[in-house]
Amino acid sequence: MQILRPINSNDFAAFKQIAIESGHGFTSLPVDNDLLQEKISRSERSFAKQLNKPFDEGYVFVLEDSETGEIMGTTAIEAAVGMQIPLYHYHLGKTVHHSRTLGVYNTVDILSMCNDYTGCSEICTLFLREPFRKGLAGRFLSRSRFVFMADHETRFAQTVIAEMRGVSDNNGRSPFWQWLQEHFFSIEFPQADHLVGLGDKVFISELMPKYPIYANLLSEQAQAVIGQVHEKTKPALKLLEKEGFEHRGYIDLFDAGPTVEAKLSNIRTVQHSVVAKVSIHSNISGQARAISNQGLTSFKATFTDKCSYDSTTKTLSIEPCVAQALGLETGDSVRTFTL
Structure with a gap:
């Protein structure tokens, strides 16, 4: 993993x-x-x-x-x-050199340090x-x-x-x-x-x-x-x-x-990820998802197809090996998205 x-x-x-x-x-x-x-x-x-x-x-x-x-x-x-x-x-912008008298109109790209x-x-x-x-x-x-x-x-x-x-x-x-x-x-x-x-x-x-x-x-x-x-x-x-x-x-x-x-x-x-509650079961399979334990110093994330997300209950079912790798228990909160 x-x-x-x-x-x-x-x-x-x-x-x-x-x-x-x-x-x-x-x-x-x-x-x-x-x-x-x-x-x-x-x-x-x-x-x-x-x-x-x-x-x-x-x-x-x-x-x-x-x-x-x-x-x-x-x-x-x-x-x-x-x-x-x-x-x-450098910011790439434009400047215009225009002379009505001479009938000249030139647009030039310029690089400005910022x-x-x-x-x-x-x-x-x-x-x-x-x-x-x-x-x-x-x-x-x-x-x-x-x-x-x-x-x-x-x-x-x-x-x-x-x-x-x-x-x-x-x-x-x-x-x-x-x-x-x-x-x-x-x-x-x-x-x-x-x-x-x-x-x-x-x-x-x-x-x-x-x-x-x-x-x-x-x-x-x-x-x-x-x-x-x-x-x-x-x-x-x-x-x-x-x-x-x-x-x-x-x-x-x-x-x-x-x-x-x-x-x-x-x-x-950010827009497509969801926060879900964890449910741990064996023999789970589904679409490959990335899963984060939402930690800070303890932050861990992985991706796996040994999971299944229920959008109605906002529950993510994962296998025990995934839970162990991320330090998760049943009821913990995760953020997840499809890869």
């Missing part, structure tokens, strides 16, 4: 392996022992806090094979971004290891974050964003960054990407152009990747679009990958 749960200090080795496997451009998981350990510690502190509004908490989860103990993947939620370290984006998403919640660090990218695991890993947010709504902002990895090659070279590097920087994309992952963003405000950039002045290669995602990120983007996330013109400063957003209450999984 696959169990999603909060990360803990015993998961460090697996967490580092995931960071290594995630590759270039996965800013939130740099291969740095101190930073990865701090992410785990910060997550443990965040789960333990008593809160009624979000600030700077970070919640990290791991997906574990309960039979082998192997960590299959990870995902995370930032409660309120940009509260301690500024969060920068901090518009300060205070929003962010879903991030979604990574499923290669051997486990089959079946419902990826869909479950992505959507289960939303039931955790729904059950602990006061810990999160109403606007939820996701920064999608932009286009880069196997060596970590980004066409968008190459143009910026040529004109404003003297460091390679992997180094800049690593610095951002470490939380060192001072160089952004020091070296980034202070004024809007005319997009048509960029190289053709740089223009072509604005708002485009890395090949390996396309499945994750499709899942979020099905949840109701939209791209509103905000892109990453370095690789020009899109940032998508949605209102928490409008997210499909």
Whole structure:
């Protein structure tokens, strides 16, 4: 059985392996022992806090094979971004050059640096290891974050964003960054990407152009990747679009990958999930469902077809093995949705 749960200090080795496997451009998981350990510690502190509004908490989860103990993947939620370290984006807008005298009317795309998403919640660090990218695991890993947010709504902002990895090659070279590097920087994309992952963003405000950039002045290669995602990120983007996330013109400063957003209450999984009472029986089967025990520090979620939901009584019947895995007893409350 696959169990999603909060990360803990015993998961460090697996967490580092995931960071290594995630590759270039996965800013939130740099291969740095101190930073990865701090992410785990910060997550443990965040789960333990008593809160009624979000600030700077970070919640990290791991997906574990309960039979082998192997960590299959990870995902995370930032409660309120940009509260301690500024969060920068480019916003893709338009400006008009018009001369009635000359009969000229030109519309030009411009990129303006901004901090518009300060205070929003962010879903991030979604990574499923290669051997486990089959079946419902990826869909479950992505959507289960939303039931955790729904059950602990006061810990999160109403606007939820996701920064999608932009286009880069196997060596970590980004066409968008190459143009910026040529004109404003003297460091390679992997180094800049690593610095951002470490939380060192001072160089952004020091070296980034202070004024809007005319997009048509960029190289053709740089223009072509604005708002485009890395090949390996396309499945994750499709899942979020099905949840109701939209791209509103905000892109990453370095690789020009899109940032998508949605209102928490409008997210499909939040709207379609139901809270039900547990009934434990043997030999239960039905449609595959994700099930969360609605815990905080004790949070666990899984997906199984060894269950059956009665919408009339709002009762979820599950087999004893599922109840044991989630720490549930008859009469306990769960949140569930169909996969």
